[in-house]
Amino acid sequence: MTERPHLAVIGAGPAGLAATVAAAARGVRVTLIDSAAEAGGQFYRQPAAALRARRPQALHHQWRTWERLRDALAGQVESGRVMHLTDHHAWLVERQSGRFTVHALLGPEQEEPAVVHADATVLATGGYEKVLPFPGWTLPGVVTAGGAQAMLKGALAVSGPTAVVAGTGPLLLPVATGLAAAGVKVAALVESADPRDFVRRTRALAAQPGKVGEGARYAARLLRHRVRTLVRHTVVEAHGTGRIEAVTVAALDGAGRVRPGTERRIPCDTLAVGHGMLPHTDLAETLGCRLDGPGVDVDGDQRTDVPGVWAAGETTGIGGAALALAEGHIAGCSAAARLNGAAPDPHAWAAAAKSRNGLREFFAALDPVYAPPAHWAEQVTDDTVVCRCEEVTGGAIREAVADLGAGDLRTVKLLTRAGMGWCQGRVCGPAVAGLAGCGETPGRRPFARPVPLGVLARAGEPKPSDAAQ
Amino acid sequence: MSKRLTCDVVVVGAGMAGAACALYATRAGLDVTVVDRGPVAGGTTGAGEGNILVSDKEPGPELDLALLSGRLWAELGAEFGKSVEYEAKGGVVVATSPSGLTALERFADGQRAAGVTAQPVAPDALYDLEPHLAPGLPGAVHYPQDSQVMPALAAAHLLKASGARLRTGRTVTDILRTPGGAVRGVRTDGGDLHAPAVVNAAGTWGAALAALAGVDLPVLPRRGFVLVTEPLPRMVHHKVYAADYVADVASDSAALQTSPVVEGTAAGPVLIGASRERVGFDRSFSLPAVRALAAGATRLFPFLERVRAMRAYLGFRPYMPDHLPAIGPDPRVPGLHHACGHEGAGIGLATGTGQLIAQALTEKAPDLDLTPFRPDRFGGQDV
Ligand SMILES: Cc1cc2nc3c(=O)[nH]c(=O)nc-3n(C[C@H](O)[C@H](O)[C@H](O)COP(=O)(O)OP(=O)(O)OC[C@H]3O[C@@H](n4cnc5c(N)ncnc54)[C@H](O)[C@@H]3O)c2cc1C
Ligand SMILES: Cc1cc2nc3c(=O)[nH]c(=O)nc-3n(C[C@H](O)[C@H](O)[C@H](O)COP(=O)(O)OP(=O)(O)OC[C@H]3O[C@@H](n4cnc5c(N)ncnc54)[C@H](O)[C@@H]3O)c2cc1C
Numbered sequence: 001m002t003e004r005p006h007l008a009v010i011g012a013g014p015a016g017l018a019a020t021v022a023a024a025a026r027g028v029r030v031t032l033i034d035s036a037a038e039a040g041g042q043f044y045r046q047p048a049a050a051l052r053a054r055r056p057q058a059l060h061h062q063w064r065t066w067e068r069l070r071d072a073l074a075g076q077v078e079s080g081r082v083m084h085l086t087d088h089h090a091w092l093v094e095r096q097s098g099r100f101t102v103h104a105l106l107g108p109e110q111e112e113p114a115v116v117h118a119d120a121t122v123l124a125t126g127g128y129e130k131v132l133p134f135p136g137w138t139l140p141g142v143v144t145a146g147g148a149q150a151m152l153k154g155a156l157a158v159s160g161p162t163a164v165v166a167g168t169g170p171l172l173l174p175v176a177t178g179l180a181a182a183g184v185k186v187a188a189l190v191e192s193a194d195p196r197d198f199v200r201r202t203r204a205l206a207a208q209p210g211k212v213g214e215g216a217r218y219a220a221r222l223l224r225h226r227v228r229t230l231v232r233h234t235v236v237e238a239h240g241t242g243r244i245e246a247v248t249v250a251a252l253d254g255a256g257r258v259r260p261g262t263e264r265r266i267p268c269d270t271l272a273v274g275h276g277m278l279p280h281t282d283l284a285e286t287l288g289c290r291l292d293g294p295g296v297d298v299d300g301d302q303r304t305d306v307p308g309v310w311a312a313g314e315t316t317g318i319g320g321a322a323l324a325l326a327e328g329h330i331a332g333c334s335a336a337a338r339l340n341g342a343a344p345d346p347h348a349w350a351a352a353a354k355s356r357n358g359l360r361e362f363f364a365a366l367d368p369v370y371a372p373p374a375h376w377a378e379q380v381t382d383d384t385v386v387c388r389c390e391e392v393t394g395g396a397i398r399e400a401v402a403d404l405g406a407g408d409l410r411t412v413k414l415l416t417r418a419g420m421g422w423c424q425g426r427v428c429g430p431a432v433a434g435l436a437g438c439g440e441t442p443g444r445r446p447f448a449r450p451v452p453l454g455v456l457a458r459a460g461e462p463k464p465s466d467a468a469q
Numbered sequence: 470m471s472k473r474l475t476c477d478v479v480v481v482g483a484g485m486a487g488a489a490c491a492l493y494a495t496r497a498g499l500d501v502t503v504v505d506r507g508p509v510a511g512g513t514t515g516a517g518e519g520n521i522l523v524s525d526k527e528p529g530p531e532l533d534l535a536l537l538s539g540r541l542w543a544e545l546g547a548e549f550g551k552s553v554e555y556e557a558k559g560g561v562v563v564a565t566s567p568s569g570l571t572a573l574e575r576f577a578d579g580q581r582a583a584g585v586t587a588q589p590v591a592p593d594a595l596y597d598l599e600p601h602l603a604p605g606l607p608g609a610v611h612y613p614q615d616s617q618v619m620p621a622l623a624a625a626h627l628l629k630a631s632g633a634r635l636r637t638g639r640t641v642t643d644i645l646r647t648p649g650g651a652v653r654g655v656r657t658d659g660g661d662l663h664a665p666a667v668v669n670a671a672g673t674w675g676a677a678l679a680a681l682a683g684v685d686l687p688v689l690p691r692r693g694f695v696l697v698t699e700p701l702p703r704m705v706h707h708k709v710y711a712a713d714y715v716a717d718v719a720s721d722s723a724a725l726q727t728s729p730v731v732e733g734t735a736a737g738p739v740l741i742g743a744s745r746e747r748v749g750f751d752r753s754f755s756l757p758a759v760r761a762l763a764a765g766a767t768r769l770f771p772f773l774e775r776v777r778a779m780r781a782y783l784g785f786r787p788y789m790p791d792h793l794p795a796i797g798p799d800p801r802v803p804g805l806h807h808a809c810g811h812e813g814a815g816i817g818l819a820t821g822t823g824q825l826i827a828q829a830l831t832e833k834a835p836d837l838d839l840t841p842f843r844p845d846r847f848g849g850q851d852v
Pocket of ligand 2: 485640692693809814818
């Protein structure tokens with residue numbers, strides 16, 4: 001066979017796009033698979049063309065990078081080197097005798113199967129938001145920070161006239177400024193981390209002047225939009241009948257407990273909450289890739305420990321769009337070299353590696369700062385629903401641990417059904433672990449998406465035409 | 470040197486077998502400590518299904534144990550009610566061909582002679598029992614004694630009700646013995662527990678535990694996958710499986726064998742299980758095994774074609790070469806008792822096992838002859 005080697009890239013966010021463009025430029029045939037209708041991922045989720053948003057730049061300060069990637073992708077698609085499959089939800093990547101089969105479902109119904117064969121694969125599936133529960137968090141009008149942001153970016157629709165942005169993490173700033181810029185009144189930005197902790201970490205921060213500048217720009221914008229920022233504060237409860245009407249916020253003491261008497265009520269129509277991000281690792285775990293903490297473990301080439309599998313972007317750990325771009329570029333170069341039968345030459349991506357290593361250091365320093373308050377679980381009352389899919393309360397989880405001998409996430413799940421529902425514990429996993437006082441363990445979810453049994457029953461079955469080969 | 474005994478019995482393993490042993494032993498008046506290196510139900514009990522079956526067993530000692538266990542489960546079902554999700558829903562074994570039906574009916578005749586209630590179901594009546602079965606099936610046998618429990622909940626609630634001391638997160642690293650060789654307790658990574666009797670309820674890891682006492686017990690892993698669908702309104706009313714399953718259970722083949730046991734659960738999801746493979750403790754996902762489960766289930770119930778599998782999970786059944794568990798005192802080590810090796814039936818057979826162990830510990834006449842379950846029946850030497 002003289003066909004070009006074939007790389008399957010899963011995820012068309014910054015990491016997947018950078019990998020695709022880099023590999024294609026090095027002569028590799030690439031199939032780019034993504035569940036969304038358009039490329040861009042979480043960061044470059046573009047306003048739907050139909051809306052003809054006048055100045056999308058206002059929402060994207062890295063718009064030019066995006067334009068470059070988008071144009072490069074378009075060029076490669078046109079030249080036939082890249083096939084971009086939109087609306088393809090990968091549910092399983094199978095590795096057999098060193099080759100790969102990506103099993104996908106065609107969206108949005110996700111009923112019809114599609115299959116991509118490849119010689120190697122780059123997993124660039126990004127991450128998802130972590131949200132911890134508190135009384136009232138299931139009220140309509142409570143959304144994730146990313147959800148609010150995505151609504152802004154994707155549809156320019158605003159969910160309600162007054163919003164509170166709360167939780168912890170670097171995401172809250174762009175979300176608050178984004179909402180404010182779109183004309184939403186942001187009543188408060190409630191961040192549980194302590195700014196003094198940033199100062200203690202200035203060494204790592206100083207190494208990334210660009211990031212400090214980004215922070216300064218956000219701060220200036222918050223001021224311009226008169227957003228009140230409450231640091232070392234947390235939301236203790238969301239109030240409302242039928243939908244959210246107000247939140248109670250309170251100050252935190254040095255140990256991460258609510259300071260009694262500091263509670264105050266802030267009326268709002270929307271509460272955007274987020275407690276950081278978690279990597280999507282389902283496809284990698286089923287392939288047998290080793291994890292490093294919550295993310296996929298990779299070497300300097302972005303290779304996982306499974307031959308032929310690379311991982312890049314937030315699936316390897318949370319660190320923002322610039323880091324995802326750098327990792328994706330390296331993965332694309334490295335995979336292309338190997339597929340072309342050459343030993344990868346790290347000098348070829350030295351600039352990207354330098355940027356990657358610096359950004360990783362920066363986010364490693366940031367990570368402990370943006371931790372949820374140490375005693376957040378104390379705010380969860382016994383009747384607060386923790387697992388929304390199965391309607392499991394905080395009380396039921398506490399009982400499983402105290403009375404029934406549950407000691408880990410899996411047993412809590414078995415004894416309470418927390419995490420057995422539609423989201424398979426992706427949403428409630430961290431919350432259940434926190435309440436149960438046990439560590440977070442890999443989810444072991446063999447299917448990245450629910451798959452119709454009829455599709456599963458025929459998945460990977462040798463076709464008569466294959467048999468002839 | 471005289472050491473104070475910490476209790477009468479140490480049960481190693483907080484799975485279904487250990488929980489049942491603890492319950493019946495405390496009810497027989499013994500002071501019991503249960504120790505497990507993980508949480509409750511962290512072993513195979515949390516990684517399987519909760520079928521309590523007589524339908525899949527041919528006449529013999531396992532069926533006798535299943536009938537005893539089924540009666541005890543019914544008592545516990547009345548006592549523990551919904552907390553362990555006990556459901557006496559009955560099983561329907563479906564023939565997929567006329568010759569299969571003949572074989573199934575012959576098999577059922579033998580079971581009836583051994584005390585099983587097995588009612589032949591004509592094709593027209595079959596669709597009253599299970600309206601969504603594939604059309605054109607030649608017939609079935611209905612087993613009203615088949616029932617169901619949620620294994621992790623059952624283990625947790627039986628342990629709690631037993632009042633036994635529970636020591637989770639502690640690994641047994643040695644079995645302590647007197648100079649004469651009799652058991653005097655266990656050593657754990659959290660200290661020694663002294664007792665004149667130790668019950669090996671370590672499931673698939675029972676061989677390693679027996680080895681700590683210097684005896685050979687051939688318990689081996691047999692991997693199984695289970696598929697779980699999205700929640701549905703009740704579409705499947707019994708435990709339904711194809712008759713070829715009966716042949717699989719008693720098979721010695723190391724090759725993959727799957728048979729679609731399909732059932733609806735109280736919580737809504739349909740469970741489809743389970744595959745059988747001898748691949749050691751290999752945790753990697755197997756598309757062929759899971760695909761075969763999906764194919765089998767959709768053949769029986771075509772409506773499942775469009776129903777989504779939410780997840781698959783796997784576990785390692787503790788199997789012994791003759792497919793019978795090891796139950797009772799080990800003549801090679803005074804004070805050591807075994808309650809493991811139940812393969813794919815350890816949930817169902819747990820109650821009878823617990824009862825028999827309690828009887829042995831208190832030197833009462835056992836409800837069943839223990840000879841077929843003797844732990845030294847394989848002639849293994851001291852190791
Ligand atoms: C609200 C919000 C604001 C942010 N603001 C900033 C900011 O100001 N600055 C900054 O640097 N970073 C920001 N980020 C972070 C940034 O979006 C991420 O760091 C970046 O998008 C990570 O890129 P990625 O390529 O790893 O993953 P993603 O962008 O998440 O892309 C992953 C892609 O994979 C697809 N996918 C996942 N699973 C499958 C599957 N099974 N089958 C098919 N496709 C799949 C997804 O649809 C998605 O398109 C923000 C994130 C959010 C949520
Ligand atoms: C896919 C699948 C489906 C199944 N379906 C059914 C079914 O429908 N019906 C049925 O009846 N059975 C079924 N089974 C079989 C059933 O699950 C097992 O037979 C049963 O769970 C065994 O229980 P156990 O208590 O003996 O072992 P386990 O539940 O494995 O418990 C043994 C315990 O011992 C502990 N342990 C081991 N070594 C040590 C040590 N050194 N120190 C401390 N602790 C130790 C372990 O941590 C573990 O918790 C199925 C099994 C599988 C895999």
